[in-house]
Structure formats: C-alpha cells, structure tokens
Amino acid sequence: MNVPVDEITEPWWAATRGRRLLLQRCLECEQLQHYPRALCTGCGSTALDWTAACGRGVVDSFTVVHRAPGPEFEVPYVVARVRLTEGPILLTNLVGAEQWRCDDPVRLCWREIGDGRLLPVFEKENDGLRIDR
Amino acid sequence: MSAVAIVGAAESDLGVTGKSIAHLQAQAITRALADAGLTVRDVDGIATAGFSRFSTVQLAEYLGIEPCWTDSTAAGGSAFEMYVARAAQAIEHNQCRTVVISHASNQRSARSRSLAGVFEEHTSQAQFEAPYGPLYPLSYYAMIAQRYLHEHRSGRAALAEVAVAARQWALLNPAAYRYGAGELTADAVLDAAMVSSPLTVADCCLVTDGGAAVVLTSLDRARNLRRPPIRILGYGESTTHASMAAAPDLLRPGSFDSAQRAYAMARLGPGDIDVAQIYDSFTITVLLTLEGLGFCRPGEAAEFVADGRIRPGGAFPLNTGGGGLSYCHPGMFGLLLLVEAVRQLRGDCGDRQVRRADVALAHGTGGIMSTHATVILGRDR
Numbered sequence: 001m002n003v004p005v006d007e008i009t010e011p012w013w014a015a016t017r018g019r020r021l022l023l024q025r026c027l028e029c030e031q032l033q034h035y036p037r038a039l040c041t042g043c044g045s046t047a048l049d050w051t052a053a054c055g056r057g058v059v060d061s062f063t064v065v066h067r068a069p070g071p072e073f074e075v076p077y078v079v080a081r082v083r084l085t086e087g088p089i090l091l092t093n094l095v096g097a098e099q100w101r102c103d104d105p106v107r108l109c110w111r112e113i114g115d116g117r118l119l120p121v122f123e124k125e126n127d128g129l130r131i132d133r
Numbered sequence: 134m135s136a137v138a139i140v141g142a143a144e145s146d147l148g149v150t151g152k153s154i155a156h157l158q159a160q161a162i163t164r165a166l167a168d169a170g171l172t173v174r175d176v177d178g179i180a181t182a183g184f185s186r187f188s189t190v191q192l193a194e195y196l197g198i199e200p201c202w203t204d205s206t207a208a209g210g211s212a213f214e215m216y217v218a219r220a221a222q223a224i225e226h227n228q229c230r231t232v233v234i235s236h237a238s239n240q241r242s243a244r245s246r247s248l249a250g251v252f253e254e255h256t257s258q259a260q261f262e263a264p265y266g267p268l269y270p271l272s273y274y275a276m277i278a279q280r281y282l283h284e285h286r287s288g289r290a291a292l293a294e295v296a297v298a299a300r301q302w303a304l305l306n307p308a309a310y311r312y313g314a315g316e317l318t319a320d321a322v323l324d325a326a327m328v329s330s331p332l333t334v335a336d337c338c339l340v341t342d343g344g345a346a347v348v349l350t351s352l353d354r355a356r357n358l359r360r361p362p363i364r365i366l367g368y369g370e371s372t373t374h375a376s377m378a379a380a381p382d383l384l385r386p387g388s389f390d391s392a393q394r395a396y397a398m399a400r401l402g403p404g405d406i407d408v409a410q411i412y413d414s415f416t417i418t419v420l421l422t423l424e425g426l427g428f429c430r431p432g433e434a435a436e437f438v439a440d441g442r443i444r445p446g447g448a449f450p451l452n453t454g455g456g457g458l459s460y461c462h463p464g465m466f467g468l469l470l471l472v473e474a475v476r477q478l479r480g481d482c483g484d485r486q487v488r489r490a491d492v493a494l495a496h497g498t499g500g501i502m503s504t505h506a507t508v509i510l511g512r513d514r
Contacts, residue, residue: 001264003260003263003264004254004259004260005260006260009260009261013260034261034378035257035258035260035261035376035378037257060276060280060383061276061277061279061280061283061383062276062279063267063272063275063276063279063329063330063331063332064327064329064330065266065267065268065272065328065329066326066327066328066329066330067248067268067328067329068249068266069247069248069249069250069252069266069267069268069269070249070266072266073266077266079265079266079267079272079276079329080276081276081377081378081383089378089379089381090261090378091258091261091262091265091267091376091377091378092265093265093266101283102279102280102283102284103283113264119264119265121265
C-alpha cells in the first residue's frame with residue numbers, strides 16, 4: 001500500500017514505527033488536532049508541537065464495508081470514526097470483534113503497511129489480552 | 134428577497150443517452166432558453182460545473198458567447214444553489230443581465246462513476262483516510278446513518294421510507310428513470326444488497342446521464358417574458374468540512390445554518406414552504422436535512438416521514454419528481470432540484486402537481502455532507 005507523507009506529516013508517520021500515535025499540539029492555545037497541519041485550527045498559530053495519545057477512545061460511528069474500493073481490501077471490514085480520549089477524531093478500522101455499536105470503548109493497536117510504518121487501528125477495549133502496544 | 138427571477142427551466146435527455154456532456158449541456162440550455170422565450174444570444178452570464186477543469190470557459194466557447202460574468206465554484210451537488218445566489222447578486226449589481234446555470238453528465242453511458250467514488254490522493258487528509266478503505270462518499274453517509282439510528286433509536290425502516298416515497302413520486306413522472314418500474318417496498322430496500330452498512334444499494338441514488346438548465350434575469354424584465362417569473366426569495370449556504378474525520382458532530386450538518394440564512398432573507402419559516410426538493414444522495418441525507426431545514430426537530434425525522442407524509446397525497450410533498458433515488462442522478466443533483474421546484478410553482482407538473490404551491494424550497498448538498506445551500510423560490514404575486 002502506497003501511503004504518502006509530506007513535510008508536515010513526516011514526524012507523525014515516523015512515530016508509528018515505534019507504535020506511538022502522535023497528536024499535534026498548539027503551543028499557544030494548547031488545542032490538540034488531527035490530521036497534522038501547518039497551523040492551529042483553534043487560534044491560527046503556527047507554533048506547533050507533538051504529544052502522544054494514550055490510545056483509548058470510543059467509536060463515534062462505523063460502517064461495515066461490503067464492496068471494497070480496490071482489490072487490496074478484503075471484505076467485509078469496518079471503517080470507523082474513533083473519538084480519542086484527548087478529543088480529536090481519527091478515521092480508522094475496527095478489528096477483532098464481530099459486532100460493534102456506536103460508543104463502544106476501544107483501544108489502539110497497529111497494523112503493518114509493509115514499509116516499516118504502522119497504521120493505527122482499534123480493537124474493543126474488553127477484547128481479552130492485549131498482544132502488543 | 135432579491136429582485137431576480139428564474140424565467141426558464143429544462144432538463145436535457147436523461148437516463149442512458151449515449152450523448153456527450155457538451156451535447157447534453159446544449160440541449161438543456163437551448164430548451165431552458167426556449168422555455169423563457171430567449172436565445173443563446175441573450176445570455177451574458179453562465180455558471181456550470183463538472184464539464185472540465187475550465188467548465189465555464191469550455192461552455193462559453195461551445196455556445197459561441199463571450200460572457201461578462203461566470204462562476205464555476207466547485208462545491209459538489211450544492212454548487213447550483215450557490216450559483217443562484219451569485220447570479221442574483223451579479224444581476225442586481227448590473228454585472229450581467231441574463232444568466233444560464235447549467236449542468237450535464239453522461240456518467241452512465243460513459244461508465245465514469247465507480248462505487249468507490251473519487252478520492253484525491255493529494256489532499257491533506259487522504260494519507261490518514263485512504264489506507265482504511267472507505268467508499269467515498271458512501272461510507273461517510275453510512276457512518277452518519279449509523280450514528281443517527283443509534284442516537285435516535287430508529288430502525289432502518291425510516292431510511293427505507295425515503296426511498297419508497299421517492300419511487301411513488303417517480304411513478305408519476307414520465308421523465309423518471311424508474312417510471313414504470315413499479316412500487317418499491319420497504320422490504321425490498323431493507324433486503325437489497327448491503328454496500329456499506331446500514332446502507333443498501335436501494336438507499337443510494339441512481340447513476341444516470343442527465344442535465345438541466347435554468348435561466349435568470351431581473352424581475353422587471355422577467356415580467357415581460359414568456360412564462361410567469363419565479364422569484365428568488367432567499368438563499369443561504371454553509372461549508373463545514375472536507376474529510377471524513379473533521380466534522381465534530383455527524384448529526385449537526387451545515388444545513389442547519391444554510392436554512393436559517395435563507396429563511397432570514399426570505400422572511401419566511403419552515404411552515405411557509407409548500408413543496409420541498411431536498412438532495413437525496415442517500416436516504417439518510419433526506420432525514421438529516423429535514424431536521425436541518427427545521428421541518429422537524431433533531432431526532433424526529435423518522436417519525437416525520439412515517440405514515441406516508443412525504444408520499445404523493447401526503448401532507449409534506451417532498452422530491453416530487455422522484456428525486457435522485459428514483460428520477461435521475463447525474464453525479465450532481467442540485468440543478469434538477471431547482472428545475473422541479475420551478476415547475477411545481479408554475480403548476481407544470483401534471484399528475485404529480487402539488488395543490489397551492491406558492492413557495493418552494495430547494496436544498497443542495499455537496500461532498501461528504503461538506504457543503505449546503507438552500508434556495509427559497511416563490512410565485513410572483
């Protein structure tokens with residue numbers, strides 16, 4: 001899978017190699033945001049830093065996709081919006097469980113994309129032993 | 134309220150036409166101008182989208198005109214309601230005199246539309262979303278529907294009713310793609326192939342060729358033309374987000390704001406609307422937009438559409454041509470909403486004509502619920 005980076009997002013992707021989910025933090029107003037940008041959407045400041053998310057959140061909503069946009073996706077799979085404990089929302093996949101409901105608590109896990117970088121995905125919070133983090 | 138009116142409205146051929154985009158554009162435009170009693174030589178302003186990277190430039194050359202005003206704001210399906218606002222302002226400020234708003238697509242003949250949609254890899258959010266495999270825009274509307282059903286404890290039958298009602302209207306419209314297709318039952322919608330849960334193929338709009346055009350000019354001039362003018366009473370718009378993760382609340386789209394702006398300009402409210410044309414890219418789009426437009430309160434749309442209220446003969450005539458779900462959906466449906474609203478206000482709708490249609494509302498939606506534009510039209514009284 002070809003997932004591009006740019007000069008703003010490079011640190012975010014680099015951190016995934018160490019299984020760290022970064023959020024951009026504004027040094028002026030302290031707002032956290034995702035995806036990474038060249039300015040803070042809260043106050044417009046360009047002074048931005050990074051902080052690691054704790055990896056917990058809830059399912060804002062989800063959909064089970066039965067017809068994939070391309071051959072690299074094996075149906076069915078779950079696309080979701082996860083609201084992180086810190087506030088920002090990520091588009092992601094939900095993995096592991098058979099059944100999902102909105103507001104289900106989830107925790108971060110990782111999926112390889114083939115070039116050393118990892119993709120943050122989420123599993124059910126109560127889904128048994130956590131293998132890695 | 135503006136001092137501008139719609140004086141011509143028409144469709145091109147619809148369905149599976151085998152015609153080029155330019156041909157369909159020319160068909161819609163010449164028919165709309167003939168409807169108004171004008172010719173292409175009267176046109177000095179054009180607005181269009183989806184033709185090419187330089188849509189209005191291409192169209193102007195094809196028509197053989199040198200317009201003094203153009204607009205090709207790319208805002209998806211709501212662009213055409215936005216053009217009404219821009220065109221009214223341009224005419225009121227004497228920048229131009231006669232504007233044609235047009236659109237055409239041959240996406241069914243050309244097989245140019247895929248279920249996966251168009252995902253632009255260079256956009257800022259793409260690298261954070263494309264790896265997860267969403268259907269764009271379908272999966273986003275599916276997530277809105279999922280959240281809606283969860284939050285308001287509704288079932289998929291509420292979504293199905295929107296498609297069932299649209300089909301009933303289409304059975305009254307000889308131009309509709311599904312005219313003659315027979316009744317659509319709620320069970321047929323619920324049992325149709327699931328694409329991106331909870332939405333089945335029957336919750337999704339058609340993929341058809343099609344085009345349309347409307348002609349606008351000043352109200353003073355409109356009163357001397359062939360057909361009764363349809364006044365532009367109010368308009369409003371809102372652009373809220375681009376990506377699947379950016380909207381903070383899936384159930385509070387920009388239609389809430391665009392509607393308030395349009396009502397304020399028209400000095401009217403939801404209770405004054407006699408007939409509504411609401412973008413129905415997906416069944417959930419209609420439920421949520423009914424709430425945004427103030428026809429019912431948040432969470433009440435499922436109940437609102439029950440008991441046949443939006444079906445022919447119901448108390449709230451909605452998408453009277455059959456909508457994008459059963460009439461026509463050439464990729465962007467916004468202009469066809471305006472054409473049907475004009476026809477209802479003129480009393481031109483035959484079997485599907487709504488009685489006492491003095492005020493109509495057309496609401497366009499674009500992107501993944503990203504852009505919203507509301508236009509309120511009225512008979513010249």
